[in-house]
Amino acid sequence: MQPIDPAKIQPVLKPEVSLRPFPYPFQAALAIASDIDRCDRSTFVQVHRYLNGTRSGLGLPISDSFFGTGKPHHMAYFLEDGRTPSEDAELIRCCLESGLIDTLHSWGAFDFQPPREEFLRPMAQRLMETLSARGLRVSVWSNHGAPINFQNLYVRTRPEFMGDDPGSDYYTADLLDNLGIKFYWGGELVALPLSNRRTFSTVFMERRHQLETIVKNFIKRLLERSATQRNPRMVLHLCYPTTLRDNHSLLQFTRYNRHPSGVWGHPTRHTLRYALDSTALRELIARQGYQIVYTHLGMPHDGSLPLFPEEDAKALESLADHYHQGRIWVATTSVLLNYWLAVHHLRWSAVAEGEKVVIRIIAINDPVTGPRIPSANELAGITFYSPRPHDTIIYLDDRVLPARAQPADTSGQPSVELDCPNAPEIDFLAHFSSP
Template identity: 30%
Template sequence: MKKCFVLLSFVLLLVSVFLGCSRLPNTPGKQQAVISERLAQEPPNQEKKVEEKKVPEEVIEKLKASRAIHNSKDMRKFPYPYKAMVAISSDIDNTTLEEFEKYHRFLNTKERTEFGEGLGLDIGDTMWVFTGSNVPEITDLKGHGQESVMTYYKGTDSTAIHDGEKIKRYYKAGWIDALHTYGDFSRLKGEDISFRREYAEKAWETLNKENMKFKVWINHGNQSNKQNFGANNIGKYFHYQEGDNAKSPYYNTDLVIKNGVKFLWNSDCKADFEVDNPLFPINLRDGKRIWGFHRYTYDMIKSTADWTWTPENVHKQITKERLNKLVKDQGYSIIAQHFGVNAEKLFIAKNIEALRLLKEYKENGQILVARTSRLLNYALNQQYVKYSLVNFRDKLWINIDSIADPIFGEFKPELEDLAGLTFYTDNPEKTCILLNLKPIDDKYIQRNPKEDNSLKSIGFKWYKENYHDYTKIEKNVSNLDEIH
């Protein structure tokens, strides 16, 4: 019995030694090793993560006391690693739903298609709510007419849904990101006007009800389209535009601005493939202001305009020489297109080759391809972001304060507004970015190595790439406007 008691005591002693490490003699080295091993195996404590991200009070006070600035020398012009940006801006003219789905499946997804693997590029399109056109046109190879063009409602009847459900779906997917006015109101006779302000009111009512928010407006069509606006002062031809004339029955820019549109293509066609800055201010006749943007629409050949904005001409628009120059010049390009006008011609070999070339420049980290709304939003925010800088205890702190939009007013940005913005810094690992004096989760931040100019950088990640095939029937489509 005594032997058993001794043996039991010995066992208990061993157990107490192994389980009671905290009661070991004070041996800091061994104890630290045990604690480190345990922490490496356990998930990080949420409170500890918050503590690590806490901004020192001294930093907050210094940032509050400093003046918010904008200095273009502090920033990369484009998100890392890109040196240029391209959008293909396609107008919905003559496009049937079947054509829309066919070309976007090739352009936006990586699915196997009859033309090879999809490109997986971020390319947006426009939409119409109505059509009031009487121009007789064949819209596709099946012989369909204007009644088959992709619109939310049938004709101008707001009680009859046409492609509305699919349009909502593709808006949510990001395949539609701009309004091509409220609809096609082109007429055979210029004086025969079918547009009414009530159509504008109903269009915004519908879009708001479905939570479809648009920042981009693109004018459309011939001189019967009185809803157009923004170019009345640049040439006699454009005097037909009545959308910004407050005394006109066709006035509608009060609704356009109130409902969040910030960017306008005012029908002014350009032969410039690239620009240093795609934005310029436009003063409207009703006293309002809006951002105009440039689109490349034609080439000048021996003093004659060669209109390249239909699918058969994609290979003329996108060439190696142009893309190389765009990268060298660090420029923007918004390429105007009408993918649904003779849509089948998009898929001839030389056009597919041109599009695959653009994809190659994107994948090589030279040109960022983005839908029109994202390019314009980025260009605005990159030029007008205001921030303050503080060095404290061997770290650089950058606080994003506002976007000082000179047209629509200064505002406090959301995280999405900052997608792609990138700052030069000597040491990205010792640089912290704040938004309104609050820390930002590292999953949204990108630290970049030294470039050809010997500069390192830190910035916000760009939007997540999404190659999903939204032509497949599913119950839900998530909002894709999120960054990594």
């Protein structure tokens, strides 16, 4: 490398170079995170052709989840014996490869009978080894259901969950690293956008939520229910580091629900009209926030009902319009969480070298692992405002990352962007259309 004359190096002062909060030209971000309960293969294929399809569908990058074990035709990897691959196992593997599935909805659905201790761990280990052997990783875990799902991870309101308690026979959290789990949903829900741009009104809102949470927590302490206290971070930020009972750290995230019967109303693909109503989407854009929408795309489980009633289809079309018009960035759950982590914890520097603007990525200050050099994949979609986007070079170590200059956005600033992650490819679904 040519030595640089120090006299030619001028620090670029903020705000000339700054991180854009979302990939260009988006102003907010949304994922739809679906728990796979009661979803058969035919429904799964139809739903995702409609949502994700770029030719006859809406072209939305929306991912889904699977169970480790379960009844046939419920998108579980193993049958109920915990060892025989189900008829859906191959579909699940293809979906993991393409990114159409990125979430494990816990090891299984145990709503009517808790998992047997002698069954749970061997099954979980088998799933982890089977996927690892094929180079498949799952970065998101979503807890499932009723309190007798002892396999679930820690959540403040459910002392029954024991998956991360090393003293319990249901302990399996030591298998999560090898599976690739980085993020988990324990059970936190809110009805407002999170990780908003800080403005006077959002700071006011934050303070109000903090105060409400403090008052509620005080009452819980008086009632000796301290363990159920809600940390204000859970209603302000999309993601927060959480130490499980075995000292394992993961990033827990909060999901969004809006439902006529309140935040805990049971969401399905027939209630998307509420979560995605025009007011909710406008609010998300105005606050430049994040939303991971809680739903069950496989429900209702009744073939005589339309796949998407008109109101829900309209809400999804409106979301697709926001996405294709460059207002709301729709991404799969794992892509959105990964991006959130990178953009909120990126360390970088920028200097002017002659006519060039040189940005160096230093690290991601990952709250779980500590500072580390990110992979190029983790930086996908990262966008910097730069006064000279065509003359901006972005380095990761000594490598120049392929970047694209973008014109001025509504703030009047041009930017330079690392390519956004690809949407999951779904053509392979044609091979799986019948059960």
